[in-house]
Amino acid sequence: MTPRFEANGWQAVVADQFTFPNLRLVTQAIVNHIRRLQTLIDNFPPRLVIGYDNRFMGQHFAEVAAEVILQNGLDVYIMDRSAPTPVISWMISNLVTTGAIVITAGDEPFQYNGVKFITSRMAIAPEDTTSDIEDELAQLAQLSHPLKVMPMAGDKEIHNPKPAYFRQVERFVDLELIAGISEQVTVDYLHGIASGYLREILRPSGGQITELQNSPLADFGGVIPGILADNLLELQHQVRNTKGPLAMGLAIDGDASHLQVVDETGELVSHEDIFGLLLDYLLVNKGLEGGLIKTSRRHDFAEDVAKLHNVPVTYALTSDFRVITTNMVQELALLASDGLGGYAFDGHIMERDALLTSLLLMETLAVRQKPLSVQLKELRSRL
Numbered sequence: 001m002t003p004r005f006e007a008n009g010w011q012a013v014v015a016d017q018f019t020f021p022n023l024r025l026v027t028q029a030i031v032n033h034i035r036r037l038q039t040l041i042d043n044f045p046p047r048l049v050i051g052y053d054n055r056f057m058g059q060h061f062a063e064v065a066a067e068v069i070l071q072n073g074l075d076v077y078i079m080d081r082s083a084p085t086p087v088i089s090w091m092i093s094n095l096v097t098t099g100a101i102v103i104t105a106g107d108e109p110f111q112y113n114g115v116k117f118i119t120s121r122m123a124i125a126p127e128d129t130t131s132d133i134e135d136e137l138a139q140l141a142q143l144s145h146p147l148k149v150m151p152m153a154g155d156k157e158i159h160n161p162k163p164a165y166f167r168q169v170e171r172f173v174d175l176e177l178i179a180g181i182s183e184q185v186t187v188d189y190l191h192g193i194a195s196g197y198l199r200e201i202l203r204p205s206g207g208q209i210t211e212l213q214n215s216p217l218a219d220f221g222g223v224i225p226g227i228l229a230d231n232l233l234e235l236q237h238q239v240r241n242t243k244g245p246l247a248m249g250l251a252i253d254g255d256a257s258h259l260q261v262v263d264e265t266g267e268l269v270s271h272e273d274i275f276g277l278l279l280d281y282l283l284v285n286k287g288l289e290g291g292l293i294k295t296s297r298r299h300d301f302a303e304d305v306a307k308l309h310n311v312p313v314t315y316a317l318t319s320d321f322r323v324i325t326t327n328m329v330q331e332l333a334l335l336a337s338d339g340l341g342g343y344a345f346d347g348h349i350m351e352r353d354a355l356l357t358s359l360l361l362m363e364t365l366a367v368r369q370k371p372l373s374v375q376l377k378e379l380r381s382r383l
Helices: 020-036 058-071 085-095 127-140 162-170 175-179 197-205 233-240 271-284 301-308 321-331 354-368 372-382
Strands: 010-013 047-052 075-079 099-103 112-119 156-159 185-188 210-212 248-252 259-262 292-295 313-316 335-337 343-345
Touching: 020 058, 020 099, 020 112, 020 127, 047 058, 047 085, 058 075, 058 099, 058 112, 075 085, 085 099, 085 112, 085 162, 085 354, 112 127, 127 321, 162 197, 162 354, 175 197, 175 354, 185 233, 185 354, 197 354, 210 233, 233 248, 233 259, 248 354, 259 354, 271 292, 271 301, 271 335, 271 343, 271 354, 271 372, 292 301, 292 321, 301 313, 301 372, 313 321, 321 335, 321 343, 343 354, 354 372
Parallel strands: 047 075, 047 099, 075 156, 185 210, 185 248, 292 313, 292 335
Antiparallel strands: 010 112, 099 112, 248 259, 335 343
């Protein structure tokens, strides 16, 4: 069966469809797509970042993908450790590459793995790109020798992605300010690849947060690493028992693209409310400019906040982030959301980043010195 390359790339059960031959085939299809666009990209020859998460044999799968790319004569920057998708995406900018291949299955169960292609815009591949890769896959599947070997192999370099990403988030938030309230924040990583990241980001500023399920496990401790209701009970209990007026809980999914927020009372905060609150904070307290990209649901809280500040709203026809990021670039928007707990920010990667979102929400507490429920109540009173 030929792999399908769709909205989240290619995902399949390991040892069933996610096999070494299929991984090589998918990687070759991506390389063929890049080669066809070679005259339109800035750097020559094309260069790719390769990253992976904590799933079973992730590093080995990444090495296999890198081998295909190198044999095609392209250069590779391969990460020296597993890392979240947003962190790997930032390496595209930091290393000035054509894109990134990430070995991950997002928040799918541990039996799955997959391949995402992140473009030079640091955005998940748009529909025309994924369609082109699918066409390449169909053609390659008909060949007896689909893999190419160029006379001269590309070069491989190994990189630690953390320092560059940490410097990037420091441009967005005041870590010393956040450190002052961090002890009241609890983060549940669901044993995903982001485990420990917020603690490490805040450590130089003296910040300390409470962390749950904070070791990256290949089987995610036996749970599906998504922001599901059953996964949030321990976090809600912890927040209810946290001392301090600015308590908050954050659940981050398996690849750090989505999050669920818990307010100081232990109640779940809707994604719509968080979207509106983030927009208000970025416009009022950070002094930024621009509108938002949202899914087609009309007359919701985020839209009302946008109208309050007289900023444009663009409606994506789907929660497919390939469409949303295309709209974000076209409309020069400040903020975008898929309505499912994923948020992207202008000036950062054009992909959902739960780590940066978490830090911005902590900064709202530190700057406004009011719990989430109070901030939302006061914002509603202004609408």
